[in-house]
Amino acid sequence: MNIQAPTRPGTTSAAAAAIERELIELFVHVADLVGLPRSVGELYGCLFIASSPLTMDDLMRRLGLSKGATSQGLRLLRSVGAVRTVYVPGDRRDHFAAERELRPLVAGFLREKVLARLRNSAERLEAVRAVLREVDPAERAVLDDRVRRLARWHQNARQVLPLLLKVIEP
Amino acid sequence: MNIQAPTRPGTTSAAAAAIERELIELFVHVADLVGLPRSVGELYGCLFIASSPLTMDDLMRRLGLSKGATSQGLRLLRSVGAVRTVYVPGDRRDHFAAERELRPLVAGFLREKVLARLRNSAERLEAVRAVLREVDPAERAVLDDRVRRLARWHQNARQVLPLLLKVIEP
């Protein structure tokens, strides 16, 4: 007979279950806000709430997701540092736990999803500047102004991001 | 060494046109980053670059968009304060100009697209708290912790947003 702590898995009351669903829904909204698929919000929400690490199978059952979606969602969450795997002795399966502090979460997201794009934009802008030098000066005036404005936008963005992290308390 | 197309007076050279396309592409990427459709990025980009206000018809022609998409895109851009209409004497048509300063742009976006969601989340969290009081204390412990954490996330978000605006120079 496989005995688990009786308080945890089977005994959630209807009210507690409703709260869990509502909280997960909240994470789904956050995911949507930052442009991530619903399933990713559900996965993170489920792990955020859980009182101990869960396996892929736990998540699939609780959320009714397919294997593929679960695997890919977890991969994304790990890539931004929102979820980590936890070793559980005597169990070959991966166990996943949520990073519940806001700061590393935001940091990971900015690093992986925003900073990459910023770098890309910087390169494009630089390329544009190079071509712009070849353009006849009479025609160049307006474009010059626009490119300069964009460069300032970019500079602002780079200033703000680290500051943002500093403000979010650990 | 670059070979340039000869420029005729009153026309944009090939190089200048290429730069405009590249800049618009850049705005499309930004739009994508913040979860707005490509057409909205194109519209804003076109207006950002333009040396004078453009009509809906100008935009449709330059970008190859349909009337509907142009109208709706401009509406969205106006709703976040990214674009305003300019009166041109003797022309019944609306003329559109881009807001080119970063601060009001970000402010408008946060106000219309982010703050509304934050308020929504606050309500949901409050509702959850209410239900949580009804739950049997033994079962409540973990959920209580999770809800408290989320409330802190929320508080952090509300602190950061105004600060963010303060940092972006006028």
Add this chain to the structure above:
DNA sequence: CCTCCTGTTCATTTATTTTTGAACTCGATG
């Protein structure tokens, strides 16, 4: 080596979002 168990991959299906275009509203104008 074979089998079982986990987890990944990816072509296909499904769902969602975006765009189109024709019908419509509205006001100005003859």
Add this chain to the structure above:
DNA sequence: CATCGAGTTCAAAAATAAATGAACAGGAGG
């Protein structure tokens, strides 16, 4: 008060993103 030009709306089509699930890879244990 009929018509025109400008702009909006919205059902339908097209494009895009996400989810599914079966095939696959790899490793532990026999």
